[in-house]
Amino acid sequence: MTEYHYNPLLAGAQPQPLLIVISGPSGVGKDSVLMRMRKLGLPFHFVVTATSRARRPGELDGYDYHFVSEERFREMIANEELLEWAEVYGQYKGIPRFEIREAMASGRDVVLRINVDGAATIKALAPEAIFIFLAPGSPEELRRRLMLRRTEDPAALERRLEVAADEMARLELFDYVVLNREDQLDEAVNQIHSIMIAEKQRVFPRQVAL
Template structure:
C-alpha cells in the first residue's frame, strides 16, 4: 500500500485587534523572521505617518482611487475608521491562495467582521494587550493623533475587546515579548495546516 500524507492547504490568516495593541510591530517582526507568508498590504486614505513607506506599511491612496476600487468590487473588506478609509485588495489574496501560499492580512476589528462574512473559513487571530491599562498607555504615548482622535480610540478600545468571541484564537502581545507573540501566531498557522479537515477559502 502506497501512502502519502495529504498536501497542506493554504490558509488565510486575519490578524486583528484593538488600535494600539501592536499589530504593525508584530507584523514587522514576522517579516523580519522571514516566515513563509504572503503579506497583503492594506489600502488606506489616511495620511502617511513619519517613517512609513508606501507599499510596505500601507498603500496610501486618494479617496477617488479608493472609490474606484470599491466600485470595481476589488476590496475583500473595507471600512471607515476615524474618518479614514481602509481596505484589503482582493487580487493579491486570491492569487496567493491559488498558488498555494499562506496569506496574512491585518485589519481592524470592524474589518475582521466583514471578512468573516465573506470568508468564514479564514483563520481569525485576535491580538490582545496584557491589560486595558497597558493599551491606554500605548495609545497615549504614540503622539500620532489629535486629542480628539486619541479620545475616540480610547473610547472604542473596550468595545473592540468585547469582540473577542468572534475570533478563533487570541495571542497576548506583551511589549517586551513580541517574539513570543510571533511564535504563537506561527504555531497557530502550523496547527491549521495540519488539520485533517482543512479550511478552504473561496473568494
C-alpha cells in the same frame, strides 16, 4: 464496512494554504507583530491594505500600506477591487482582492491585518479563515502605547480607548486570542506561528473560497 477519511498529508501532499486574519484594537501592535514575522522570514504573503490616510514618517508605500487619494479609493470601491473596506476615523482602508486570490492560488498562506469590523466582514465572506485577536497585556498598557504614539489629542485618545473596549467584547468572532505584552513581542509572534503550524496539520483542512 468502516469508512475512513482520506487526508492528502498522508500521501505527502502540501497543506492547503491558510487565510489568517489578525485583528485587534488600535495601538495593540499589529504592525509590530507583522514586521517581526517578516524579519523572521516566516513563509506567508502579507496583503498590503489600501488607505486614504497620509503616510506617516518612516512608512513605505506598497509595503506598510498602499497610499492612495480619497478619489482613487472611491474608484476602487466602485470597481469592486476591494474584498472589504471601511471608513475608520475619517479615513478609508480596504483589502485588495487580487492579492489574496493570486497568493492562495500559488499555495502561499495569506495574512490580513484589519480592524475588528473588517474581521467581521471577512468572517461572513470566508468563515473558514483563521481569526486571531491580538490583545494588550492590560488596558493600562494600551493607553501607554497610544500616548507614546502622540498621534491623537486627548479627546481622540479617549475615543480610541472606548472603541478598544467595545472591540475586546467581540472575541466570539475569533478562533484564537494572543496577548502582545510589552517587551514580549517575540512571544506573541511565536504563538501566531504555532497556530499556523497546528492548523496545517488538521485532519479536516479548512477550505477557503473567495
